[in-house]
Amino acid sequence: MGEQVSKQATIVGMLWTGGTPKAKEVEENMASYFNVLQGFLLYFYGSTVGAGPTLSSNLHQSVMQVVNSSFNLMKDSVSSYGSRSKDQKVAVPVLVGKVWEACSGLKKAPATNIAAIGRAMTQVAVSMKDVLREMRELKPDSGGQEDDQQTSGGVAGDGDGNEDDDDDVGDMGNDLSPEEMKVAELAMEVVSDLLLVIKELIRSITGLLKMEKADTSGSFVDSLEKLLKSSQVIGAQIDELGACLYPPQEVSTMEAALKKISSSLNGIESEVEDLKGSTDTFVKACSGLRGSIKQLELVLSCCSVGQLEEQLTNTSLSH
Known part of the structure; x- marks a missing residue:
C-alpha cells in the first residue's frame, strides 16, 4: 500500500x-x-x-x-x-x-515483534556503549607531580603556563583518586559484561521466530516485552552508574543501581528460561556479569571511598 x-x-x-x-x-x-x-x-x-x-x-x-x-x-x-x-x-x-x-x-x-524488540534492545546497547566510552575517559589523579610541573613551568615560562587554563578548568574535579579509579574500572567491567549479555539475549530471542508465528494467546509477545523492559531498566541504571563515578563518587546510589541491575537480570534469565531460549553462551554471559557485579559490590560495601583513603593512609604510615 x-x-x-x-x-x-x-x-x-x-x-x-x-x-x-x-x-x-x-x-x-x-x-x-x-x-x-x-x-x-x-x-x-x-x-x-x-x-x-x-x-x-x-x-x-x-x-x-x-x-x-x-x-x-x-x-x-x-x-x-x-x-x-x-x-x-x-x-x-x-x-x-x-x-x-x-x-x-x-x-x-520491523515486520515482527522479535525484530522490533531486537532493535529496541540494540538501542539500549548503543546507549550503554556511550556510557562505557565516557567511563574510559576518566583518568587517575596525577597528584603532586603534576602540580610541581605546572609550578616550574609557570616560573620558566614567565606567565606562559596560563595557555591551557581553560583545559585545566574543564578537567578540574574529573581526576580520580586510586580508590575511585578502582571503582571506575570495576564499573567498566560490569558494563562490558552487560553488553555481552544483551548481545546474547538478542541472539537468543532471534532464534525464537517460530514461536512467535505459533503464538495465539499473546503470551510469547508479553514475554518479549518483559525482556525489553528489563533491558531498558538496566540501561537506565547504567546511566546512573556512569554519572556516579565522577568525584565525589556516590557509593549508596551505585549500590542501589547494582541491586536493580541484579534484579532485572534475574527477571531476564527467568523469562528466557521459560521461553526455552536459553543457550550456553547466554548463561555464561550472565554468570560473568554476576561475578563483575559482586566484585564491585564488595568494594562498595566493604569500604566507602573515604574509608579506603583512610586505610591507604594508615598503611603508608605503618611502613
Whole structure:
C-alpha cells in the first residue's frame, strides 16, 4: 500500500509540472489521493493484529510520517492553486519527495515483534556503549607531580603556563583518586559484561521466530516485552552508574543501581528460561556479569571511598 501512496504523490507532482491545473483536476486528484490513503490506513490497522506495544509503536511512527507528509502535500497543493508565487509552486515537488521518503521508510519498519524488540534492545546497547566510552575517559589523579610541573613551568615560562587554563578548568574535579579509579574500572567491567549479555539475549530471542508465528494467546509477545523492559531498566541504571563515578563518587546510589541491575537480570534469565531460549553462551554471559557485579559490590560495601583513603593512609604510615 505504501507504493500506491507513493504513486499517487507522483501524480500530484506531475499535475503541477506543466503550470497551474484546473480546479476540477485538483479536486479529483485530492479525492483519489485520500481514497488511497484511507486504504493504506485500513491496511495498517489490520497489520497491527498480534503486534505488541513495541512493534505497534514502530509501525505507528512509520505510518504517521506517511500521513503527515501526505497532508502537507495536499495542503500546499490547495494553497498553490491560484497563487502567483513561484516559491509556493516549487514547494510541491519538494513535498512529493517527502512522501516518497516516508513511503520508502515503511520498508525499513520491523515486520515482527522479535525484530522490533531486537532493535529496541540494540538501542539500549548503543546507549550503554556511550556510557562505557565516557567511563574510559576518566583518568587517575596525577597528584603532586603534576602540580610541581605546572609550578616550574609557570616560573620558566614567565606567565606562559596560563595557555591551557581553560583545559585545566574543564578537567578540574574529573581526576580520580586510586580508590575511585578502582571503582571506575570495576564499573567498566560490569558494563562490558552487560553488553555481552544483551548481545546474547538478542541472539537468543532471534532464534525464537517460530514461536512467535505459533503464538495465539499473546503470551510469547508479553514475554518479549518483559525482556525489553528489563533491558531498558538496566540501561537506565547504567546511566546512573556512569554519572556516579565522577568525584565525589556516590557509593549508596551505585549500590542501589547494582541491586536493580541484579534484579532485572534475574527477571531476564527467568523469562528466557521459560521461553526455552536459553543457550550456553547466554548463561555464561550472565554468570560473568554476576561475578563483575559482586566484585564491585564488595568494594562498595566493604569500604566507602573515604574509608579506603583512610586505610591507604594508615598503611603508608605503618611502613
